[in-house]
Amino acid sequence: MSEFLQFAFSGMTVGAVYALVALGFTLIYNASDVVNFAQGEFVMIGGMVTAFLYASGTPLWLAALLAIAIAAVVGVLLNKLAVEPARGASVVSLIVITIGASIFLRGLAAIVFDKQIHRFPAFTGEDPIGIMGATIVPQSLWVVGGGLAIFAALYVFLTKSVIGKAVLATANNRLAAKLVGINTNHMMTLSFGISAAVGGLAGVLATPITLTSYDMGISLALKGFAAAMLGGMGSPLGALVGGFLIGLIEQMTAGYLSSEYKDAAAFIVILVVLFTMPRGLFGPRVAERV
């Protein structure tokens, strides 16, 4: 039992990071139909900027805030400079553009920062807490709690605030949203900004546990993309569930079967789910119009 609990704790921790990346995917996808393969780079920027500012003597909270702000600015620039000019391009062109952006940002980070692995101290101490024979580091609680809190905040923002409703309207039907006076370009830029900030925050929360380096983005983007597809593209709840599921599957496989094949397990589950439910677990159940 304590063993199971131990694997569950670590699964929830990595799962929360995947869920945050998947949420970022979902936000951008909903607003602009773009799957942003540079999503993992936002997480990297969040972690790297915090680590470097902290190392240069900035208080941790300020470094974290600045890192999230910088990630958001990069997200807005990505939309303005690379995605908006290519409006209407094919799925593959957009994949190439965002992968190009991901390679560009990785190269930039290697120059601006360095190619070393970095971390900064956990927010509230490093002493593990014992729960029923298993242990969990306090930072894991921050990561999981942060993931859930962001999901809740996004939910309230999207369903209760006027701006949030405008974002949802843009996601639902861009033309209709324009007709009722919503500036859809602003909403897309806002989505990129929020999505990048969520990614940056994920980097800030997770780095004390997972560490960070300039090239950590791509594998996170793949897992986050897979999590979003598992949940059903475009569904925030799907992204959350998909992220936690992949984290748990990975860690259970690593614990009980083989740590070498933990990544394989996640992708096998995704293939099986997609074969039986082609739109993921929570994807829209719409009939295709001809």
Added chain:
Amino acid sequence: MQLSAKSWTLIALALCIALAPLAFPSSFYYRIGAVILVNGLAVTGLVILFGYAGQISLGHAGFAGIGGYSAALIPVHFDVHPVLGLLAGAVLSGVLAFLIGRPVLRLKGYYLAVATLGFGILVFIVLNNEADLTGGPDGMSVESLGLRSLSNALGLGLNTSEVWYWFMGLIVLLGAYLALNLHTSPSGRALRSLHDSEVAAGTLGVDVARYKLTAFVISAVYASLAGSLQALLNGFVTPDIAGFLQSIEWMTMTVLGGAATVLGAIFGAGLLTALPQALTVFAEYEHMALGLIMMLVMIFLPTGLLPSLARQFRRGG
């Protein structure tokens, strides 16, 4: 005499391959040329899958991995010539593509992208982890194809890079010939009708699932052969041959040059293979430049380099 578009493409391709060595300052460039042509073979397959039938794949390097390791492992374990390893890999890839193709190709757009991505990553993980068989991340050496001794026996006196360049030139011409033949055949028309509208194609009696599967299997065989040839050319193979980045590079080459055309895709292969070689001068800025070029081409020339340039040319002339 009026030449068809197919003949023009083949003549242009043959001329490019034949004349390029005039600009090679040293025999090292023959090697880069051979690598370009190996990639050219893989992207020709992707033109059939993506350019003709409109299906995305982010996992074709998985087939290249199967091809590469077949060419490496089969000669060692069964004591046969590497050519048989290459052929066995192609058959294996084709059969595997046939088996996974049906459920995978029911998916569309990004779902198709993630399913093929998952397949490629699974192949990579297996190659990476089964170290007893594959040597793990360090890779393994591959027996020589014996092209050099063949060239000597024929009295051509070419060095290894040169003989590989000309050999690959012939293979790519053959691959392009087959792909272009498919383009104008009834099957090719059926494939291209899928690209525009699957529903419309279906109502006209095109067996949508079967044609998608055909394109998937053919492109998998091309990727497998390219993987085998890459392993044989290098005399070495690592799991990276099946990696995500390899799949992405091939897809980028296909789109960069112009996805609907064989010539455009091979042009893209040339550009994206040669560019990193040229950019090594800038060392640490290499990745930034590569990412920037990928973005700029797709933003400003969304149909790919060659078709966009051709349009400019026609407008100008």
